[in-house]
Amino acid sequence: MTMKTLKTLTAATLASLVAPAAYAEGIDAKVNEAFAAATGPFVSFIFAPLPGTTSFPWIVLWLVVAASVFTVYFGAVQFRFFSHAIRLVKGDYSDPNDAGEVSHFQALTTALSGTVGLGNIAGVAVAVGIGGPGATFWMILAGLLGMASKFTECTLGVKYRNEYEDGTVSGGPMYYISKGFRELGLPGGKALAVLFSIFCILGAFGGGNMFQANQAHAQITGIVGDYPGWITGVIFAGIVFAVIVGGIKSIANVTEKIVPLMGILYVGAALIILIVNYDKIGWAFGQIFAGAFTGLGVAGGMVGALIQGFKRAAFSNEAGVGSAAIAHSAVKTKEPITEGFVSLLEPLIDTVVICTMTALVIVISQQLMIDEATGQYMLNEAGSAIATIDGNTGVALTSAAFGSSISWFPYVLAIAVILFAFSTMISWSYYGLKAWTYLFGEGKLPELVFKLLFCVFIVIGAAASLGPVIDFSDAAIFAMAVVNIFALYFLMKLVRKELNSYATRLESGEIKSFAH
Amino acid sequence: MTVRITVGLDGTETGERALSFARDLASRIEACELIVAYVIEWSPFTFQTAEENDKRHKRREEEIQIATSRVVSPAVKALTDAGFNAKGVVQHGDVAETLNRITTEHGASQIIVGRVSNDGFTKRIFGSSTQNLVMHADVPVTVVG
Structure with missing residues (x-):
C-alpha cells in the first residue's frame, strides 16, 4: 500500500509540475470559493455577536464564564493542587506494580502534542496582530482560568471511558455525557453526545487538519517560493494516509520524538531573544498591560484585544473543548481525578x-508598527489589523519576529511548524476517529471512510486561503465547546464528589506517595 | 529460616549461566527460595501517540505473558522439578531499580545476574543495567560472566 501511495504521490507531484500554473491556481481558487460558501452560515452562527453589541461573539463569553465558574466551583483547584499535579507527573504517586501502563507523563505529553502547535505560533501572531500586545494579557488570564475547565473534563474523561474486552479504551465527552447524564437520571445525554461527536468530527477536519495544512503550506512557500497549495495538500495527505491507514508507525513515532524537542528548542530560542533584549522586557509588559485595558489604538480597542486573547487561548489550549478528555482517557489509574490534576498543567504549559x-518575541522585536507621535499602534490599509513591517500575518509574523534576532531561526521554525502541523493532524485524526466510531460503531470500514475523508480535507485545507479556513476551524472547535461545557455544568457535581473524597484521603495519608 | 535469592533473567545465555550458578548456590543452603525475576525495560517518561496509549494496557499484558511463558515459567518449572523452591516475577520498569525493588519486597538477601553488555553508545553514556545494579543495589550482587 505504501509503495502505491508513494507512486500516486510522485505522479501527482510530477503532474503539477507540468500542469500550467494558471490551471493550478484555478483549482485553489475554486476550492476556496466553494469552501467559503459551504461553511459561511455555520461560522456566522458560532461567531454571532451578543445581543446589543456589534462585535463581541457570544462564544467567547461562553468559554470565559465556564472557566470562571469551574475555577470558583472547585475552589481554585488549579492553584491548590498545582504542586500535587507536578508530583503526579513525576510519578511520585504511581504504584511501581502498575509500571508498564500509560503513565501520567505520557498522557500529558500526548495531549500536549495535540495542542502545542500552530495555535502557539500562528494563532498568537493572529491575536497580537489584530488585538495588539494587550491580547496577551487576556490570553494568559484565559489560560489560567482554562486550567479548571481542563481539570473538569479530563477527570470525567477517565471516569466514564469505555474499556473493552481486548484491553483497549475509548473515552471522551461523548462517553461521559451519555453515561454521566444516565447516572444523574437526566434526559438527553445520548442526543448531546451525538451532537458533540458531530462537532468533534468537524473540529478534527477544521482546526485539527485544514488549519494545520494551510499554515504548513504558507511556511513552505515562504522558503521555496509560491506554488499551488493543493500540491502541499496532496503530499501531506499522502504521508498522513501512510500513517493512519497504512499503519506506518515509524513516521508517527519519529514525529512524537522530535516534536517535544522542537517545543523545547522553540521556547529556548524565545528565551534567548528575551535575554538579549532584556532591556525591553519591562517595556513589552508595559505594552501588554496598557494594551489590555486601552487597546492602544487597535481595531475594537480594549474589547478587541480581549476577544482576540480569549479566542486564541481557547483555540490553542482547547480547554472546555473536550478534545483533551479523549487523549487523557487512556491512563490506567484507580483515581480518575489524578488525570484531571495532571491535565490542568496543559493550558499552563x-x-x-x-x-x-x-x-x-513579537512585541519586543517591534514588528508591529507604532505611531511615534501618539504611541498608538498603526492600522493596516483595511483597518482590520495592526500594520506590520513587511505586512506579515500569522506564522510569517512570528517567523519575522524570531528572524530579526536570530537570522537562521525561520528555517528551524519552518521545520517546527511542519512537524507541529503533522503531529497535530495525527492527534486530531485520533480524536475525530473516536467521535466517528461513537456514531458509526467500531469496525474496519467506518474507520477507513473517516480516515480517507480526513486526508481529503488536508488537500482542501492547504488549497484554501487563510481567512475561510481559520473561521471554519475556530467555529468547529468552539461548537464542540458549546455542547461540552453545557454538559459539564450538569456533570461538575460528580467531579466535586471525587475531588472532596480525594482531598480528604490525601490529607489523611490514605493516598500514599511511592517516592523515596 | 529461608534464605531468598533473586536471579535476574534476560532471556539470554548469560542469564542461563546466572541461573545455574544460583542453583548451585541454593543446593548448598538448607532452606532456600529462588526468586526468578524478569524485568521488561520500560520508562514512564517516553513520548507516545494517542493510539499507542489506548492500546498500552493490552500490550503490557502481552509483554508480561510472553516473558512469563518464554523465560520465567520454564525456568521456574525446571527448578521445581529439580526439587528447588522457586517463584517467578515479571515486571516493567528500569532494570536495575526494579530488580532491587523486587529483592527488597521479597526479603531476598542477594541478587545474581548475568553480565549483560548493551553495546557502544548507550553503554558509554548510561552504563549497563548490570553496572547500575551493582552500584545501587541494597543487597550484595553477584555478576556471573
Missing part, C-alpha cells in the same frame, strides 16, 4: 508559557 513567549 501551552498558553501561559509557550503562547506568552511568542507574544513577547
Whole structure:
C-alpha cells in the first residue's frame, strides 16, 4: 500500500509540475470559493455577536464564564493542587506494580502534542496582530482560568471511558455525557453526545487538519517560493494516509520524538531573544498591560484585544473543548481525578508559557508598527489589523519576529511548524476517529471512510486561503465547546464528589506517595 | 529460616549461566527460595501517540505473558522439578531499580545476574543495567560472566 501511495504521490507531484500554473491556481481558487460558501452560515452562527453589541461573539463569553465558574466551583483547584499535579507527573504517586501502563507523563505529553502547535505560533501572531500586545494579557488570564475547565473534563474523561474486552479504551465527552447524564437520571445525554461527536468530527477536519495544512503550506512557500497549495495538500495527505491507514508507525513515532524537542528548542530560542533584549522586557509588559485595558489604538480597542486573547487561548489550549478528555482517557489509574490534576498543567504549559513567549518575541522585536507621535499602534490599509513591517500575518509574523534576532531561526521554525502541523493532524485524526466510531460503531470500514475523508480535507485545507479556513476551524472547535461545557455544568457535581473524597484521603495519608 | 535469592533473567545465555550458578548456590543452603525475576525495560517518561496509549494496557499484558511463558515459567518449572523452591516475577520498569525493588519486597538477601553488555553508545553514556545494579543495589550482587 505504501509503495502505491508513494507512486500516486510522485505522479501527482510530477503532474503539477507540468500542469500550467494558471490551471493550478484555478483549482485553489475554486476550492476556496466553494469552501467559503459551504461553511459561511455555520461560522456566522458560532461567531454571532451578543445581543446589543456589534462585535463581541457570544462564544467567547461562553468559554470565559465556564472557566470562571469551574475555577470558583472547585475552589481554585488549579492553584491548590498545582504542586500535587507536578508530583503526579513525576510519578511520585504511581504504584511501581502498575509500571508498564500509560503513565501520567505520557498522557500529558500526548495531549500536549495535540495542542502545542500552530495555535502557539500562528494563532498568537493572529491575536497580537489584530488585538495588539494587550491580547496577551487576556490570553494568559484565559489560560489560567482554562486550567479548571481542563481539570473538569479530563477527570470525567477517565471516569466514564469505555474499556473493552481486548484491553483497549475509548473515552471522551461523548462517553461521559451519555453515561454521566444516565447516572444523574437526566434526559438527553445520548442526543448531546451525538451532537458533540458531530462537532468533534468537524473540529478534527477544521482546526485539527485544514488549519494545520494551510499554515504548513504558507511556511513552505515562504522558503521555496509560491506554488499551488493543493500540491502541499496532496503530499501531506499522502504521508498522513501512510500513517493512519497504512499503519506506518515509524513516521508517527519519529514525529512524537522530535516534536517535544522542537517545543523545547522553540521556547529556548524565545528565551534567548528575551535575554538579549532584556532591556525591553519591562517595556513589552508595559505594552501588554496598557494594551489590555486601552487597546492602544487597535481595531475594537480594549474589547478587541480581549476577544482576540480569549479566542486564541481557547483555540490553542482547547480547554472546555473536550478534545483533551479523549487523549487523557487512556491512563490506567484507580483515581480518575489524578488525570484531571495532571491535565490542568496543559493550558499552563501551552498558553501561559509557550503562547506568552511568542507574544513577547513579537512585541519586543517591534514588528508591529507604532505611531511615534501618539504611541498608538498603526492600522493596516483595511483597518482590520495592526500594520506590520513587511505586512506579515500569522506564522510569517512570528517567523519575522524570531528572524530579526536570530537570522537562521525561520528555517528551524519552518521545520517546527511542519512537524507541529503533522503531529497535530495525527492527534486530531485520533480524536475525530473516536467521535466517528461513537456514531458509526467500531469496525474496519467506518474507520477507513473517516480516515480517507480526513486526508481529503488536508488537500482542501492547504488549497484554501487563510481567512475561510481559520473561521471554519475556530467555529468547529468552539461548537464542540458549546455542547461540552453545557454538559459539564450538569456533570461538575460528580467531579466535586471525587475531588472532596480525594482531598480528604490525601490529607489523611490514605493516598500514599511511592517516592523515596 | 529461608534464605531468598533473586536471579535476574534476560532471556539470554548469560542469564542461563546466572541461573545455574544460583542453583548451585541454593543446593548448598538448607532452606532456600529462588526468586526468578524478569524485568521488561520500560520508562514512564517516553513520548507516545494517542493510539499507542489506548492500546498500552493490552500490550503490557502481552509483554508480561510472553516473558512469563518464554523465560520465567520454564525456568521456574525446571527448578521445581529439580526439587528447588522457586517463584517467578515479571515486571516493567528500569532494570536495575526494579530488580532491587523486587529483592527488597521479597526479603531476598542477594541478587545474581548475568553480565549483560548493551553495546557502544548507550553503554558509554548510561552504563549497563548490570553496572547500575551493582552500584545501587541494597543487597550484595553477584555478576556471573
